[in-house]
Amino acid sequence: MTAEHPMVRLTGVSKRFTKGKETISIFDHLDLAIPRGDFVAVMGPSGSGKTTLLNLLGGIDRVDAGEIAVADHRIDGLSEGELAAWRAANIGFIFQFYNLMPMLTAAQNVELPLLLTKLRSKERAERVHTALSVVGLADRVKHRPREMSGGQQQRVAIARAIVSDPNLLLCDEPTGDLDRQSADEILSILQLLNGELGKTIVMVTHDPAAANYAKRVLHLDKGRFVERELAA
Amino acid sequence: MNDFDLVRKNLFRRKLRACLMIVSILIAFMIFGVLAGFYRAFTAGEDAAAADRMITVNKINFTQPMPIAYFNRVRAVEGVRQVTFANWFGGYYQDPKNFIMALAVEPNTYFDVYRSEFEVPLEQLQAFMRDRGSAVVGESLAQKWGWKIGDRIPLNSNIFSQKSGGHTWDLTIAGIIKGKAQHVDTNFLLFQYAYFDETRSFGKDTIGWMILQTTSPENNDRVAKTIDAMFANSTAETSTDTEKAFGKAFAAQFGNIALIVLLVVGAAFVTILMIVGNTMALSIRERTREIGVLKTLGFSGPRILTMVLGESVLLALLGGIPGLAIAALIAMALRNSLANVVPGFAVSPTIALQGLALMIALGLITGIIPALNAMRLKIATALGRG
Numbered sequence: 001m002t003a004e005h006p007m008v009r010l011t012g013v014s015k016r017f018t019k020g021k022e023t024i025s026i027f028d029h030l031d032l033a034i035p036r037g038d039f040v041a042v043m044g045p046s047g048s049g050k051t052t053l054l055n056l057l058g059g060i061d062r063v064d065a066g067e068i069a070v071a072d073h074r075i076d077g078l079s080e081g082e083l084a085a086w087r088a089a090n091i092g093f094i095f096q097f098y099n100l101m102p103m104l105t106a107a108q109n110v111e112l113p114l115l116l117t118k119l120r121s122k123e124r125a126e127r128v129h130t131a132l133s134v135v136g137l138a139d140r141v142k143h144r145p146r147e148m149s150g151g152q153q154q155r156v157a158i159a160r161a162i163v164s165d166p167n168l169l170l171c172d173e174p175t176g177d178l179d180r181q182s183a184d185e186i187l188s189i190l191q192l193l194n195g196e197l198g199k200t201i202v203m204v205t206h207d208p209a210a211a212n213y214a215k216r217v218l219h220l221d222k223g224r225f226v227e228r229e230l231a232a
Numbered sequence: 233m234n235d236f237d238l239v240r241k242n243l244f245r246r247k248l249r250a251c252l253m254i255v256s257i258l259i260a261f262m263i264f265g266v267l268a269g270f271y272r273a274f275t276a277g278e279d280a281a282a283a284d285r286m287i288t289v290n291k292i293n294f295t296q297p298m299p300i301a302y303f304n305r306v307r308a309v310e311g312v313r314q315v316t317f318a319n320w321f322g323g324y325y326q327d328p329k330n331f332i333m334a335l336a337v338e339p340n341t342y343f344d345v346y347r348s349e350f351e352v353p354l355e356q357l358q359a360f361m362r363d364r365g366s367a368v369v370g371e372s373l374a375q376k377w378g379w380k381i382g383d384r385i386p387l388n389s390n391i392f393s394q395k396s397g398g399h400t401w402d403l404t405i406a407g408i409i410k411g412k413a414q415h416v417d418t419n420f421l422l423f424q425y426a427y428f429d430e431t432r433s434f435g436k437d438t439i440g441w442m443i444l445q446t447t448s449p450e451n452n453d454r455v456a457k458t459i460d461a462m463f464a465n466s467t468a469e470t471s472t473d474t475e476k477a478f479g480k481a482f483a484a485q486f487g488n489i490a491l492i493v494l495l496v497v498g499a500a501f502v503t504i505l506m507i508v509g510n511t512m513a514l515s516i517r518e519r520t521r522e523i524g525v526l527k528t529l530g531f532s533g534p535r536i537l538t539m540v541l542g543e544s545v546l547l548a549l550l551g552g553i554p555g556l557a558i559a560a561l562i563a564m565a566l567r568n569s570l571a572n573v574v575p576g577f578a579v580s581p582t583i584a585l586q587g588l589a590l591m592i593a594l595g596l597i598t599g600i601i602p603a604l605n606a607m608r609l610k611i612a613t614a615l616g617r618g
Contacts, residue, residue: 055611060528060612060615061611061612080532080533081532081533081534084530084531084532084533085530086530087528087530088529088530088531089530093525093528093529095525095615099521099522099525101241101522101525102245103241103242103244103245104233104238104241108233108237111233112238112526112529113529113530115233115234115235115238116529116531160529
């Protein structure tokens with residue numbers, strides 16, 4: 001099933017950027033399939049297209065040519081509004097710099113994606129509590145980001161990413177701003193989400209140690225993938 | 233939490249900045265409330281004017297007298313239902329600074345013409361008509377000075393003198409005039425023209441102006457032309473106009489109140505518009521990355537637009553409503569002391585509603601450009617800007 005119906009499938013994807021009079025090709029007829037339940041680390045030199053790949057997978061950016069399907073659902077033809085609704089229901093984003101709202105508490109930050117659902121306040125509160133429990137921050141619900149360490153803030157960001165129960169988590173350098181110990185904690189949580197909850201994870205990283213937590217590593221170079229399997 | 237909580241928390245993330253903006257908007261709406269209250273008071277006469285009432289004054293200006301003989305000639309004009317007249321007395325009580333709006337009137341006809349505005353109990357009106365040395369006093373004025381029926385008050389004039397040389401007319405209060413509606417001003421005193429004319433030292437047999445009621449507003453133009461033509465080329469030519477036009481012209485003696493209000497309020501609002509608009513734009517620009525994150529989470533462009541507009545409208549309401557409330561308190565505090573100059577000075581419900589509409593407009597105008605920018609913001613650009 002995973003081979004025929006992968007979580008992510010890119011077919012003949014091309015993406016170019018125009019800078020002044022110069023057009024830079026990032027991907028040219030790129031193909032990729034990521035099975036359901038996979039945990040993929042994407043590595044590569046700066047400018048190789050790692051973040052662009054995440055943007056395309058998350059419906060943040062658009063392809064110039066080709067098709068993108070996530071969970072058998074084509075997203076390359078969706079309008080901005082449709083993409084927003086699709087992201088809310090299907091994708092969880094984790095950023096390098098956490099990107100929490102400074103004026104909101106941890107619980108309120110986690111609750112943000114649920115404002116887009118029809119859940120009642122009580123149901124939202126239950127989900128927020130569950131998500132924060134998964135990342136080990138059930139006792140920090142009322143803390144604001146500035147009152148938490150970087151590792152704790154990233155855990156709140158993970159809780160925010162999973163609270164609406166998306167199938168695909170997209171992580172852009174999730175440990176890039178953390179010390180080793182905090183990074184390991186975050187990566188362990190991602191492994192847990194992948195292993196125990198079956199979330200498909202695509203993680204962009206420069207850190208080989210972080211990549212070791214993934215099931216496999218895709219090396220991106222000049223718009224092409226070079227795959228290397230890791231021991232589980 | 234809901235979208236409103238998010239809007240509120242965003243607005244107050246920089247408390248000092250939010251408070252300063254609120255205070256500046258508060259001051260603008262306080263100015264608006266006070267000036268609009270003044271404007272309303274000045275033009276209240278226009279609003280209260282009856283469509284079938286007209287005023288005839290000396291063509292030179294309304295301070296110049298006309299012969300009382302005009303009264304009976306105007307009564308005979310076809311299309312005129314009733315005519316009365318009045319003479320400005322220039323009154324004050326005890327001290328020249330205690331201005332009293334006192335008019336010498338013909339009582340029989342005066343209360344007929346103004347029967348829809350004022351009422352005096354029949355026995356009091358009859359007492360007033362019987363006693364030429366009596367007066368009827370508006371309820372507001374009576375309350376202000378604590379006057380009651382039977383009191384004898386010395387009314388001074390800063391224009392007229394008695395034949396005996398004095399400037400004081402002693403009048404007995406025969407009745408209290410009540411307004412038939414809440415907005416009717418009763419801050420005046422009426423006494424008998426016959427007594428006034430008989431005792432004054434100059435200007436005998438002249439009157440200040442005539443108030444006439446036509447049989448129908450459709451006859452107004454024809455009646456006015458007939459009256460003014462009747463006295464053309466005389467020593468006292470007349471000018472007849474509707475009561476509303478007369479009230480407007482009277483208010484214009486004090487300057488173009490509407491223009492003054494418009495200029496002051498306009499200047500305040502343009503200033504506030506620029507300050508708040510610039511601050512909102514800055515505030516949204518500071519949050520570019522966060523807006524990108526909200527969009528990444530699935531918040532649509534229109535929803536972001538609504539939230540930013542909500543923030544600017546909330547800001548305008550938080551400043552504007554207390555501003556209007558303070559204006560209302562100022563009006564209440566000054567109402568009595570300004571009763572003679574601008575009776576009815578108040579922040580009315582209409583002004584409050586206009587203010588509310590202005591607040592919403594201010595919020596939408598100051599927020600629209602940042603809101604549109606936020607709505608159109610590309611997520612990749614927003615997140616890359618960080």
